[in-house]
Amino acid sequence: MSDGSNKTIISSAWQPVPGVSDANIYPYIRKCDTISSNSYLIETPEVVCLIDPGNLPEQTILMAALIEDLLNKCKRPVVVFLTHAHVDHFLAVIQYTPMAAYFKEAVLAVQKTGADALERGDKYLTQADILGLTITPIKTDIKLLCDKKQKRTDITCYEDKGASIKITKIKTDDPKYPLQEEISFGKKNLFSVYHTPGHSPDSICLRIGKLLFIGDVLFAANPGIAGMYGWDQQTLIRSLAGIQNIIKENDIEWVLPGHGRIYPASDAVCALEILEQDAYKLENIAELNSNRAEEIAACADDCMEEINELFTIMSGRLRYVAYMMEELGESGMAEEMTGLIKSDVIDELLEAFSSFSIQHHNSEKVSIHLALKAGQVIGKLERSFSKESLTDIIDPTLVTRAQNLLSDYTTMLRGFCPPDNRSECDLNSILSKIIQDLSCPRCSDDDILSSVDDETSFIRMLTLRLGSQPLLTDIDLFKSFNPSLSPVLINRDIFSDLIIYILEDLVGIDATGITIKTWQNDTEATVAISGKSESFVLSEEALIKKVFLRLAARSGCAVSLKNTDKIRTFAVSFPIQQK
Amino acid sequence: MDITITKQDNITILAMNGRLDSITSADLENEINREIESGNRRVLLNFSSVSYISSGGMRVLLATAKKLRTEGDRFGLCCLTADVHKVLKLAGFTSIFSIYSSEGEAVVGWQ
Numbered sequence: 192m193s194d195g196s197n198k199t200i201i202s203s204a205w206q207p208v209p210g211v212s213d214a215n216i217y218p219y220i221r222k223c224d225t226i227s228s229n230s231y232l233i234e235t236p237e238v239v240c241l242i243d244p245g246n247l248p249e250q251t252i253l254m255a256a257l258i259e260d261l262l263n264k265c266k267r268p269v270v271v272f273l274t275h276a277h278v279d280h281f282l283a284v285i286q287y288t289p290m291a292a293y294f295k296e297a298v299l300a301v302q303k304t305g306a307d308a309l310e311r312g313d314k315y316l317t318q319a320d321i322l323g324l325t326i327t328p329i330k331t332d333i334k335l336l337c338d339k340k341q342k343r344t345d346i347t348c349y350e351d352k353g354a355s356i357k358i359t360k361i362k363t364d365d366p367k368y369p370l371q372e373e374i375s376f377g378k379k380n381l382f383s384v385y386h387t388p389g390h391s392p393d394s395i396c397l398r399i400g401k402l403l404f405i406g407d408v409l410f411a412a413n414p415g416i417a418g419m420y421g422w423d424q425q426t427l428i429r430s431l432a433g434i435q436n437i438i439k440e441n442d443i444e445w446v447l448p449g450h451g452r453i454y455p456a457s458d459a460v461c462a463l464e465i466l467e468q469d470a471y472k473l474e475n476i477a478e479l480n481s482n483r484a485e486e487i488a489a490c491a492d493d494c495m496e497e498i499n500e501l502f503t504i505m506s507g508r509l510r511y512v513a514y515m516m517e518e519l520g521e522s523g524m525a526e527e528m529t530g531l532i533k534s535d536v537i538d539e540l541l542e543a544f545s546s547f548s549i550q551h552h553n554s555e556k557v558s559i560h561l562a563l564k565a566g567q568v569i570g571k572l573e574r575s576f577s578k579e580s581l582t583d584i585i586d587p588t589l590v591t592r593a594q595n596l597l598s599d600y601t602t603m604l605r606g607f608c609p610p611d612n613r614s615e616c617d618l619n620s621i622l623s624k625i626i627q628d629l630s631c632p633r634c635s636d637d638d639i640l641s642s643v644d645d646e647t648s649f650i651r652m653l654t655l656r657l658g659s660q661p662l663l664t665d666i667d668l669f670k671s672f673n674p675s676l677s678p679v680l681i682n683r684d685i686f687s688d689l690i691i692y693i694l695e696d697l698v699g700i701d702a703t704g705i706t707i708k709t710w711q712n713d714t715e716a717t718v719a720i721s722g723k724s725e726s727f728v729l730s731e732e733a734l735i736k737k738v739f740l741r742l743a744a745r746s747g748c749a750v751s752l753k754n755t756d757k758i759r760t761f762a763v764s765f766p767i768q769q770k
Numbered sequence: 771m772d773i774t775i776t777k778q779d780n781i782t783i784l785a786m787n788g789r790l791d792s793i794t795s796a797d798l799e800n801e802i803n804r805e806i807e808s809g810n811r812r813v814l815l816n817f818s819s820v821s822y823i824s825s826g827g828m829r830v831l832l833a834t835a836k837k838l839r840t841e842g843d844r845f846g847l848c849c850l851t852a853d854v855h856k857v858l859k860l861a862g863f864t865s866i867f868s869i870y871s872s873e874g875e876a877v878v879g880w881q
Contacts, residue, residue: 500857506825507861514832514866534825538792542824589860660862699856726871727852 210400268354274406276305305393323557389427477606488558491565685746697722790827818849
């Protein structure tokens with residue numbers, strides 16, 4: 192009989208386990224999400240093993256039906272392994288009746304720390320708390336991979352529920368290798384289990400033949416996953432090296448993760464190497480608990496709204512340049528322009544988030560789902576445009592602010608504390624610089640005239656001129672700066688972004704004149720920026736965008752909005768440094 | 771998105787309601803094309819109830835502008851909401867299209 196070596200392992204079908212005779216596997220592969228894990232069912236003449244039952248009713252119903260079918264053919268013990276005790280890997284087996292019946296008769300094997308967490312119904316280590324789920328204590332049968340401090344004989348035999356299981360501890364003092372045990376259900380060892388903490392303290396890998404089940408380690412450095420309760424950077428880094436050794440030294444062919452597609456071993460090693468590099472960067476990240484998830488989710492909607500607007504403007508600007516170039520007979524150039532940003536992909540992503548957010552708020556789900564969805568969309572948006580190519584054409588402040596919004600959200604989701612880059616600055620000079628940048632074209636009349644003899648240079652100047660129209664063109668600007676303003680403590684870059692957002696807002700309401708004033712009293716310095724709109728009715732109850740408030744807080748100031756009659760005024764105030 | 775089509779003084783006015791995203795902009799494009807194919811080449815889009823326009827929506831506006839530029843054709847937008855106006859303004863679109871504050875202003879302007 193073929194042992195199945197080198198054949199692709201596919202989802203939802205029985206197939207031989209490569210490297211083991213008389214063992215078959217049925218993988219149940221799901222798309223990546225936080226709802227439920229993949230499940231893997233393995234059968235041999237001696238035993239039926241289920242790795243990670245998952246957390247979806249339909250998934251557990253299918254697994255129960257497959258187990259029933261196997262037991263009808265040949266009565267055998269059923270052993271359930273958890274790669275770690277996170278609720279998305281097991282909760283449905285105790286909540287949904289068909290599987291619960293088998294589960295009661297099954298042997299549950301979990302790493303010692305996870306087993307203890309299950310037995311005390313620990314809502315934090317199981318992630319039930321952050322996912323808004325309820326968990327009750329669950330009895331485990333076998334506690335795997337107790338560490339050296341925990342008492343455990345070198346060989347353990349388990350005889351119950353019709354099973355006869357022998358677990359042998361493998362001794363190694365080499366720190367390159369994780370704690371290991373061999374598990375046999377008959378004469379031969381079937382599984383090797385390895386303690387690979389980091390994603391969680393109880394994470395394990397299971398090896399059978401040329402297959403390695405690795406749980407969620409591939410996602411352990413992802414924003415919104417790194418920092419979850421029980422996550423640990425140093426043990427993760429050690430485990431990542433250990434898993435790579437396991438793959439290389441055991442002739443592993445396929446690596447089967449807890450979520451998403453199965454990897455050829457070589458791809459998995461590459462992914463683990465990248466992951467290891469990422470993991471080294473995750474020092475001092477904040478713990479991701481339900482309170483922080485709520486804070487992040489609250490930002491997600493506002494942040495995505497602003498990202499939506501900026502990306503739409505950038506796409507529109509490119510379409511505008513393309514349109515004009517086509518008018519000028521430069522069809523090739525026009526096509527190149529529209530290819531610089533994947534507008535359709537971006538529209539689709541932003542609309543998908545918008546629908547997800549509406550559904551999320553209607554169903555009152557827990558915050559972490561919204562926070563992670565925004566993180567997923569933002570990750571894809573980051574890959575859908577090239578900052579360098581775009582800034583060659585359109586206004587760099589648009590592109591930089593889009594990039595900043597994306598990276599600020601990821602930073603927050605990751606749990607990094609952004610450095611406090613505030614320094615003592617002169618408000619008037621910062622404002623003057625912003626005004627100058629937003630008033631001068633990137634390509635002056637002289638630039639375009641001097642380029643006419645060279646066609647390539649001329650086309651470049653033309654696209655630059657079309658793509659980068661200064662925001663304050665056609666705006667009557669009135670400045671009234673207090674020359675003796677005290678210096679203020681400020682994050683210059685974030686403050687500049689805030690002022691540009693404010694000016695864009697005023698240009699957006701069709702203000703033809705904008706006034707910028709600075710003054711100070713005993714305690715604070717203030718910048719007031721106002722514009723009069725004849726085109727729109729300005730509601731006195733209008734609320735300031737939360738993104739503005741966040742930027743103000745991060746740059747060291749406070750911002751407010753007031754609409755009176757036809758005039759909109761933003762006031763940005765800084766505490767004055769007491770000498 | 772609901773699209774209501776009315777005629778006034780030989781002008782076809784399409785009034786939309788909701789978000790002009792990648793799905794609804796395809797509906798709008800179909801309606802506009804149907805009108806143009808029927809010979810109605812003076813088209814005004816009323817945005818008074820449109821709260822959002824996507825890049826796909828802007829593509830439809832440009833595509834329509836390209837189709838309606840023979841002698842006697844007219845294409846314009848009216849009653850933009852502040853959110854839509856801001857996006858079109860910052861994208862540079864307000865210099866391409868004729869933009870009116872009301873349907874009446876466009877009708878008078880196109881006589």
